[in-house]
Amino acid sequence: MHFHSLFRGIIFALSIALSSTCVAADAPYAKITFPSDGAKLGAMSQNRIDYEVVPGPQGDHIHLYVDNKEAVILRKLSGSHELDPLPQGAHTLCIKVVNKAHVPIGVEQCVKVSVE
């Protein structure tokens, strides 16, 4: 009886430990929360991009690209960044997680926006 309780306690502790390990090792992702894909932005407005990232074990920080050109380095893993004025027309905004050597590790998201 005593051993049975002990065994159940060990199993319970192990399951807690394993589940917390799984939570700690979140799968990496990059998400642009604003603007949404296909959004229309004002040419005269102060536009921004909101984002959140989980870099994963290989990621370190974020590069923001406007029309495939690196615009800025983002070292906060979530937040907001004011964009430089964009000319009218279609544009692509991308955030990419990069490692310490500034190499994109394949975790990224892009949105297409239209500035009017």
Added chain:
Amino acid sequence: MDLQNLGYALTQVVHNFGASAVLGGAVASLWLAPRAELHRCMAWLVLSGWAAQIASGATFGAISFYYYGQFPDLSTVAMVALAIKVACAVSGFALAAFYLRYGASRPESWHRSVWLILTILAATALTAAAFLRWFS
């Protein structure tokens, strides 16, 4: 242990010691009393340092390419800094080699000029490295 990070770290070790050698060797030669034998040793140190810088710099790129199929994404500022570093490394290596090959019969003033140029090249490369690191 993660092999990718181990590769980057070991390459960084070589790169750091190379940087120490090119700047330390050149500055020491400027400040120490001129002695041909010592200056030849220092020139070998500086030559080895620049070789280490070039090799380890290329290795950084190779590791990135091996693991991700692409080189680091660099901003304009970082690209300029990298170009400056490469120019300094190539010039420093060539000058140190020239010094070792043809420096023996040159006057003292020529030696001093070479060490001054090597110091400037090393200091410039190290300064550019900081911009490359933080503007990428």
